[in-house]
Amino acid sequence: MTRPPPDFPMFVSVQEARDMLAALLPDPGQEDVPLSQARGRTLAAPLAARVSHPSATESALDGIAAREGDTLGAGPDTPVRLRIVGESRAGVPFTGTVGPGQCVLIYTGAPLPPGTDAITPVERLTQDGRLHVLLTRPASPGDVRREGEDFRAGEQVLEAGAVLTPPRVALAAALGHARVPVRRRLRVALLSTGDEVIEPGEALSPGQVYDSNRYGLAAMLEECGCDVLPLGHAPDRPEALREVIAGAGGADVLLTSGGVSMGRYDFMRDLLIDHGRVAFWKVRMRPGGPALLGGWNGLPVFGLPGNPVSSLVVFHVIVRPALTGHPLQTLRLRAGTAFRTLPDKTAFWRATLRDGQVHDYPRQSSGVLRSLSDTGALVIVPEGVRVEAGDEVEVVLL
Known part of the structure; x- marks a missing residue:
């Protein structure tokens, strides 16, 4: 059957695809959560310090x-004798x-x-009777932590959009916050399709494959901080797809795998x-060109x-940058080997990291799933750009 010319964009760029997906996603809104539930969440508003840290000038x-x-x-040969008049410990100054x-x-x-301004470490002290010590090194102001040296009360320390990693959760606690405002988790319905796809653990017939996409994508969605609504698997029948998609109620977006390429059964x-x-069909990239963005009943x-x-x-x-609101993180590294160029597509070649360089992985087929496990990076080769050994390249770490 011959289709009329499409009324939607074809072969969009990677950046256009990101932007168009992000534009369709709803504003997640925000909610307050206790710090014990904040790891991995994204701050919806900046956090200011409610106290100074340190709260007093203290010893390191x-x-x-x-x-x-x-x-x-x-010094070792000229010790200084001081009289001990008390002690100061954390919580009991x-x-x-x-x-x-x-x-x-x-x-x-x-x-x-009060009256002191420097510290001598215990390793440079000798007890001289019960009430005196001998110093073999001058006391150092450098071993003093000044009040507010880390941050001061009222100072904005964490920006909106920051992902609450474990160090940032600790920092939020030090700022004095028991609860933090975070972006609500997007609810993502996840569906895999295809007559050839079966559940891992079942007996494979010729031509069948285990449903690796559903499990890999669910893990990536959870890593992005999304709530996953699993729709399972649908066979290659339009009525079956309609029935399963009807179960995506309450989701913010539906993510599917399979059924979007050029075949008769897509x-x-x-x-x-x-x-x-x-909204668009096909992206100028490899691997992954047949991706499609659209809508179904809103x-x-x-x-x-x-x-x-x-x-x-x-x-x-x-998808990840659009869901999280964070740009794709890349760095510049030296190419240890040449990487193939494509005249009309941006390539994301799998690469291994070795000796501070990236090297081409020999098996770039989109069916070689172990390549993503064996390699640690994707080398980005823009359309029509040649990359030779020794060139600097943009790299996505996996």
């Missing part, structure tokens, strides 16, 4: 706090004032007593073209190719 070491001027001549020739035993994180493509809406639909490598690569370079 165990040792003694003293006046630097009283200790300037201290010394409440008096330290005078000339005096010191206070101090422990890491303890407030610096019914996901036909369903959207004939009865839904298509629900945004992104159709990934069925080949496993294509599906996962398209997700990584197009």
